[in-house]
Amino acid sequence: MLEVKGVWKTFNAGTVNEKTALRGVDLTLNDGDFVTVIGGNGAGKSTLLNAVAGVWPVDQGTITIDGTDVTKLSEHKRAKYIGRVFQDPMMGTAASMQIDENLALAARRGKGRGLRAGIAAAERRSYRELLATLDLGLEERLTSKVGLLSGGQRQALTLLMATLQKPKLLLLDEHTAALDPKTAAKVLETTEKIVSADRLTTLMITHNMRDAIAHGNRLVMMYDGRVVIDVSGEEKRKLTVEELLAKFSQVSGSDEADDKLLLG
Amino acid sequence: MNPVALLNAMPGAISQGLIWGIMAIGVYITYKILDVADLTVDGTMCLGGAVFIMATMAGMPAAVALLLAFVSGLLAGLATGVFHTVCGIPAILSGILTQLALYSVNLRVMGKSNQPINASNYDLMVSSRNVKNLALNNPLFVVGVTVILVIVILYWFFGTELGSSLRATGSNSAMARAQGINTNFTTVLGLMLSNGMVALSSALLAQYQGFADVSMGRGAIVIGLAAVIIGEVLLGRVFRNFALKLLSVVIGSIIYYVVYQLVIGSKLLSGDDMKLVTALIVALFLAVPYWKGKYFNKPGKKEVARNA
Structure with missing residues (x-):
């Protein structure tokens, strides 16, 4: 479904701030794969997602x-294929627009936008039902401005928006990192529900090794702009945090894989 | 001051407020909806009038001249939009560039720095000489109807898919792109629409005052901002609907011109001082939200309001 081949990306080339974030990344996702991506700060996880999303061109x-x-x-042309949820809960929704208007925008992802009504009456009914599945009471607040919602509510809404038009690929960029533990767990649960219901091909970055092991059918670890570990199937299911840390030390040739680095 | 003279000046002040209100709606589109401060308007506020007058003097009917003026505004917005999106120049600088370029364009269009038009010789839509007539040619009526039409059309447009994508671009451009919106396109479209409105206002103003002048748009952006701010401060809590928000901008503009008339009538200040006063008032109102956030931020309030 997704094929990333030999992707390189250097920021601020030729300056003192030069940083090569991706050093020939190869990654292939099969249809229906739910891949969790882990790695320390600066390993290139978010850069990889942004490269796929087309935020800037790759080298x-x-x-x-x-x-x-x-x-x-x-970026906007690729949006036809891709649903995205960002780390910052403010980033995935339009704060000054209503909940139903945000959903209506998402419902038109990958389609032409002309002079038809921005939101039809029939849509509102379907959004109400859809929001009810989140169990956050948002179905009663259809015309509230999104800016009034909490971070968790906004992430849950962004998740709905990203999957309203079934995407070929769902990109989740540490979408629970900015939330409190309880809300994070709830948003992850919702993620799991939506991904499995539609069998969405998903790439999920997380800082949390336990989450990375608990979710998805495949786990990828990045280090220094490359994919260094890729486990799936039975091996992934049996994986423990200790094993993962050991693997990481082995690959990176250092013992910097302490809890501080990887558990964030 | 003479209260009768002041009262006599009111219909004129309100007419001007209505005409500038259309320009202020243009400023609202860029500043509030698109989140861009577009300085093109200072140039466009002359361009529309210049084009209208020259087209009328060339024998075109008023409706055609008005349409040409509107199109000239669209093109001015397009120029700024291209500078900003295709050339990657910051929005504020793009506007300044177009504004400067328009100074030459306006002189070229008019052939001189001031171009009068005589309402007796041409069939104009509005003229200040009719401001106290109890007839359909009263500018209060003509511009009032135009304002309502503009608000109705914009209300419809911003409710469409395209209009919504424009609003989304201003609210959160990263989100807009993630939802497949070409934010370069919507930004250019917004700038065009805004300057189209400004040119329309300019064409009406040139007719009303009987001339177009190369400096008639100087400081227009600030007057527009003043109107937006006055409308928001006075009516922001009452007017929630989008059409009413546009109306509040026009009301803000009318209040600005009524106060302007009062200040000048009172002889406290001359008309020459008004730009200084306007700039200071706008600066003050732009500073208030910043000061509020900086010095009166109540800790803990956010957490209470945002329990997940």
Whole structure:
């Protein structure tokens, strides 16, 4: 479904702040894969997601989604294939617009936007039902401005928006990192529910090794701009935090894989 | 001061407020909806009038001249939009560039720095000489109807898919792109629409005052901001609906011109001082929210309001 081949990305090339964030990343996701991505700060996790989403062009390599080479496509054109939830709860929604208006925007992802009504009456009814599944009481607040919602509510809403038009690929960029533990657990639970219901091909970055092991059918670890560990199936199911740490030390050739670095 | 003279000046002040209100709606589109401070308007506020007058003097009917003026505004917005999105120049600088370029364009269009038009010789839509007529050609009526039409059309447009994507771009451009919105396109479209409104206002103003002048738009952006702010401060809590918000901008503009008339009538200040006063008032109102956040931020309030 997703094929990342030899992707390189250097920021601020030629300056003192030069930073090569991706050093030839290769990663292939099969249809229905739910891949969790872990790695320390600066390992290139978010850079990889942004490269796939097309936030900026990559220096080298190709990105293919469901057989379409999207390497040269701009961010808004790629949005046709991709649903995204950001780390910052403020980033995924339009604060000054209503809940139903945000959903209506998401419902038109990948479609032309003309002079038809921005939101139809029938849509509102379906959004009410959809919001009820979140169990956050948002179905009663359809016309509230999104800016009035809590971080957790906004992430849950963003998740709905990202999957309203079933995406070929769902990108979750540490989408629970900014939430308190209880809310984070709830949003993760919702994520699991939505991903498994639609069998969405998903790439989820997390700082939390336990979450990375508990969720998905495959786990990828990044280090210094490369994918260094890739486990799936039975091996992934039996994986423990200790084993993962040991693997990491082995690959990175150092013992900096302490809890501080990886558990955030 | 003479209260009768002051009362006599009111219809004129309100007419001007209505005309500038359309310009202020243009400023509202960029400043409030698109979240861009567009300085093109200072140039466009002359361009529309210049184009209208020259087209009228060339024998075109008023409706056609008005349409041409509107199109000239669209093009001015397009220029700023291209500077900003295609050339990557910051929005505020893009506006300044177009504004400067328009100074030359306006002189070219008019052939001189001031171009009068005589309402007796041409069939104009509004003129200050009719401001006390109890007839359909009273500018209060003509511009009032125009304002209502503009608000109705914009209300409809911003409710469409395209209009919603424009609002989303201003609210959160990263989110807009993630939802497949071409934010470069919507930004250019918003700038065009805004300057189209400004040019429309300019065309009406040129007719009303009987001339277009190369400096008639100087400080227009600040007057527009003043109108937006006055409307928001006075009516922001009452007017929640989008159409009413646009109306509050026009009311803000009318209040600005009524106060302007009062200040000048009272002889406390001359008309020459008004730009200084306006700038200081706008600066004050822009500073208040910042000061509020900085010095009166109540800790803990956010957590209470945002329990998940």
